[in-house]
Amino acid sequence: MIEIKAVKKSFGDLKVLNGIDLTVDKGEVISVIGASGSGKSTMLYCINALEPIDSGQIVVDGVDVHNKSTDVNKLRRNIGMVFQQWNSFPHLTTLENVALSPRIVLGKSRAEAREIARSQLEHVGLGDKLDVYPSRMSGGQQQRLAIARALAMEPNYMLFDEVTSALDPELVGEVLDTLRLLSDEGMTMLVVTHEIGFARDVSDRVAFFHEGIIEELGPPAQVIEHPQSVHTQKFLANVR
Amino acid sequence: MDYTFHWRPVFRKLPDLLQAGLVTMEVAILAMLAGVVLGLILALVRMSGMRSITWFAVGWIELARNTPALLQLFFFGFGLGAFGIHLSPFLIVLCGLSFNNAGYLAETFRGGFNAVPPTQVKAARSLGMTATQTYLRIIIPQVLRVVYHPMTNQMVWSVLMSSLAMLVGYRELAGETQFLASKTYRIFEFFLATAIIYYVIVKLIIGGSRLLSWRLFRY
Amino acid sequence: MDAASVFTGFQFSDLRFLADAAGRTLLISVLAISIGTMLGCVFGWMLSVARIAGDATLGLLLDVFRSVPLIIQLILFYNFFPIIGFNVSPFTAGTIVLVFYTSALVAAVARGGIDAVPLNTRRAARSLGMTYWQDLRYIVWPIGLRAVLPSWAGVALGVLKDSALVSVLGYVELLRASQILITRTQEPFLILAVVGAFYFALSFPISRITARLERRWQYD
Ligand SMILES: Nc1ncnc2c1ncn2[C@@H]1O[C@H](COP(=O)(O)OP(=O)(O)OP(=O)(O)O)[C@@H](O)[C@H]1O
Ligand SMILES: [Mg+2]
Numbered sequence: 022m023i024e025i026k027a028v029k030k031s032f033g034d035l036k037v038l039n040g041i042d043l044t045v046d047k048g049e050v051i052s053v054i055g056a057s058g059s060g061k062s063t064m065l066y067c068i069n070a071l072e073p074i075d076s077g078q079i080v081v082d083g084v085d086v087h088n089k090s091t092d093v094n095k096l097r098r099n100i101g102m103v104f105q106q107w108n109s110f111p112h113l114t115t116l117e118n119v120a121l122s123p124r125i126v127l128g129k130s131r132a133e134a135r136e137i138a139r140s141q142l143e144h145v146g147l148g149d150k151l152d153v154y155p156s157r158m159s160g161g162q163q164q165r166l167a168i169a170r171a172l173a174m175e176p177n178y179m180l181f182d183e184v185t186s187a188l189d190p191e192l193v194g195e196v197l198d199t200l201r202l203l204s205d206e207g208m209t210m211l212v213v214t215h216e217i218g219f220a221r222d223v224s225d226r227v228a229f230f231h232e233g234i235i236e237e238l239g240p241p242a243q244v245i246e247h248p249q250s251v252h253t254q255k256f257l258a259n260v261r
Numbered sequence: 262m263d264y265t266f267h268w269r270p271v272f273r274k275l276p277d278l279l280q281a282g283l284v285t286m287e288v289a290i291l292a293m294l295a296g297v298v299l300g301l302i303l304a305l306v307r308m309s310g311m312r313s314i315t316w317f318a319v320g321w322i323e324l325a326r327n328t329p330a331l332l333q334l335f336f337f338g339f340g341l342g343a344f345g346i347h348l349s350p351f352l353i354v355l356c357g358l359s360f361n362n363a364g365y366l367a368e369t370f371r372g373g374f375n376a377v378p379p380t381q382v383k384a385a386r387s388l389g390m391t392a393t394q395t396y397l398r399i400i401i402p403q404v405l406r407v408v409y410h411p412m413t414n415q416m417v418w419s420v421l422m423s424s425l426a427m428l429v430g431y432r433e434l435a436g437e438t439q440f441l442a443s444k445t446y447r448i449f450e451f452f453l454a455t456a457i458i459y460y461v462i463v464k465l466i467i468g469g470s471r472l473l474s475w476r477l478f479r480y
Numbered sequence: 481m482d483a484a485s486v487f488t489g490f491q492f493s494d495l496r497f498l499a500d501a502a503g504r505t506l507l508i509s510v511l512a513i514s515i516g517t518m519l520g521c522v523f524g525w526m527l528s529v530a531r532i533a534g535d536a537t538l539g540l541l542l543d544v545f546r547s548v549p550l551i552i553q554l555i556l557f558y559n560f561f562p563i564i565g566f567n568v569s570p571f572t573a574g575t576i577v578l579v580f581y582t583s584a585l586v587a588a589v590a591r592g593g594i595d596a597v598p599l600n601t602r603r604a605a606r607s608l609g610m611t612y613w614q615d616l617r618y619i620v621w622p623i624g625l626r627a628v629l630p631s632w633a634g635v636a637l638g639v640l641k642d643s644a645l646v647s648v649l650g651y652v653e654l655l656r657a658s659q660i661l662i663t664r665t666q667e668p669f670l671i672l673a674v675v676g677a678f679y680f681a682l683s684f685p686i687s688r689i690t691a692r693l694e695r696r697w698q699y700d
Contacts, residue, residue: 066603069606069607071603071606071607094609094610094611095609097606097607097608097609098608098609100607101607101608102603102604102607104600104603104604106598106600108598108600108601108603108604110601110604110605110619110623111623112622112623112626121618122605122608122609122610125610125614125618126608126609126610126614127609167604170604170608171607171608174608174609264562264563323680323684324676324680326683326687327637327641327679327680327683327684327687328641328676328679328680328683329641329642329644329655329679330641331644331645331655332644332655332672332675332676332679335655335658335659335668335672336672336676339662339668339672340668340669340672342668343667343668343669344669417547420549421548421549421550422549424549424551424552425551425645427551428551428648435549435551435552438552448555448559449556449559449560449563452552452555452556452559453556455552456548456552456553456556459547459548459549459552460544460547460548463547463548464547
């Protein structure tokens with residue numbers, strides 16, 4: 022369970038998160054929507070301790086993320102993250118990309134790590150690309166590689182940050198299908214997305230971000246079909 | 262530590278040093294101008310693909326880039342002397358630095374031309390521009406943007422390299438310093454003062470170049 | 481030529497003399513490049529970590545080495561050591577100056593390499609649970625190295641050629657040896673050609689190889 026309690030964060034003078042409260046239950050898929058700059062990515066970074074917070078608390082499986090004595094490296098193994106820009110490691114082949122962290126972070130043997138990598142890559146449909154360098158693959162394939170790379174750590178949670186925004190339209194489908202697959206397998210997911218259709222079909226709950234707060238939170242039937250706040254209504258009218 | 266510093270001789274000779282600093286600027290700038298012209302020619306020759314002359318350009322460029330600048334200076338000094346050609350110290354320095362600058366700048370310019378996509382020429386010509394207009398208004402400005410920073414660096418190198426002149430008997434800043442230092446035996450003091458002058462010259466060049474670039478590249 | 485009766489012409493043993501000097505050029509260059517590179521990488525890392533504070537202190541200091549002619553630095557340091565009570569050989573003084581000179585040039589290159597790795601790539605590495613040092617070792621180092629290897633090779637070759645300047649301190653490296661021979665044999669053209677060929681034979685292949693590596697490493 023991820024518990025976000027009254028989290029605030031600024032970059033210098035810019036207030037990015039103004040008191041976020043959100044609880045993600047085991048097996049739940051929450052979609053996060055909202056305008057550009059409203060702080061969606063920043064919240065994900067904070068959950069993973071990639072950015073510090075100013076006040077409030079984030080607790081993952083009972084562990085206070087931003088407590089000084091918390092081992093963030095151990096914590097991050099448990100939380101997979103995939104970014105808008107796929108950030109595949111360009112100097113490594115597909116297989117090596119996925120096998121690296123099981124080996125150096127989890128301390129698996131080289132053979133074991135490769136086996137994990139192979140099965141995760143097959144999982145996302147890249148079983149035939151093991152020895153290819155990322156620069157030879159399409160954006161959609163690189164994005165699935167990034168997903169496999171995160172899954173190889175066997176995380177309990179997955180955070181997705183607009184993973185389809187940088188893709189050509191015809192490649193969006195294959196990545197969303199992968200996300201659906203994970204959701205069907207019961208993965209706990211927090212998905213920042215501009216794909217309203219996906220949010221409606223796949224998520225258990227939808228959170229609408231506006232200027233650093235969650236302005237509306239509820240099942241898709243409520244937030245997407247019958248939004249209460251004017252900001253949500255405006256936003257949805259614009260992206261449709 | 263029983264060494265006592267004597268700064269007075271340095272202060273007394275400061276005007277001479279500053280004067281010599283101007284000589285340094287002068288020879289460095291002249292060598293840079295010659296280097297730009299020669300480098301442009303070398304780059305165009307190298308890109309022309311004409312067998313009969315490219316070897317000459319390639320030979321110049323690779324020699325300039327792969328041997329010590331001091332060796333190049335020596336070549337214009339006693340190397341040419343072997344053929345009965347005796348250049349003045351000033352000409353030795355000027356020729357040596359120009360030779361070196363041209364070699365490096367030629368590669369910079371070649372890179373600059375290559376950085377402009379060929380479709381730019383097509384696009385400009387399709388708008389009805391002549392070849393000359395295309396070069397002057399479309400290609401050159403884009404090339405300049407790419408080569409501007411390396412050119413600034415080369416100008417700095419030109420100043421730094423000009424200090425080699427003291428080894429061929431020319432009295433620009435370094436040569437003058439050596440002369441004064443050996444006359445007064447205040448070697449450390451004089452060379453420290455000179456180091457500061459060089460530092461200031463280099464900073465002025467970089468600062469000036471930055472100012473100019475703000476005016477030149479608005480886009 | 482009557483000059484030949486006064487001076488002795490270029491002899492076979494002179495080649496030996498030049499070869500020894502070439503060995504000294506190589507020695508001082510290899511020392512300067514290897515130690516200077518290690519130091520420069522550390523400096524580059526410090527600059528990239530400390531950002532503005534680093535630029536204002538270490539960056540400023542290193543900049544001095546890049547803004548003052550090497551020949552002046554050499555003379556200055558060589559004459560500075562006796563002042564503080566050390567008498568050092570031209571070799572020692574030359575090596576020390578070349579090491580710092582190299583490290584200043586490498587620091588700029590190394591910092592560029594670190595900055596060439598996108599922030600989000602590093603975040604991705606950290607999000608997989610890698611520690612700061614694992615991120616540096618497995619992600620930043622290989623990516624940055626490829627990005628700046630050609631620049632580093634340029635620096636190294638520059639130092640090889642610049643090592644000729646240690647001759648002003650009286651260290652008999654290749655160029656100094658050639659001067660000595662020229663004075664004796666009065667055959668400047670031949671000797672300069674031989675010496676030039678040595679530098680060229682070392683520098684040209686290396687610059688070619690790195691240029692090719694650079695093309696191959698465009699992540700294909
Ligand atoms: N490292 C940083 N330093 C300073 N400002 C930052 C930094 N990262 C983000 N910001 C600013 O914080 C604000 C929120 O950024 P964030 O990336 O969280 O928005 P977002 O909701 O994810 O938007 P988008 O849809 O564009 O990704 C933006 O105004 C952004 O410019
Ligand atoms: Mg974002």
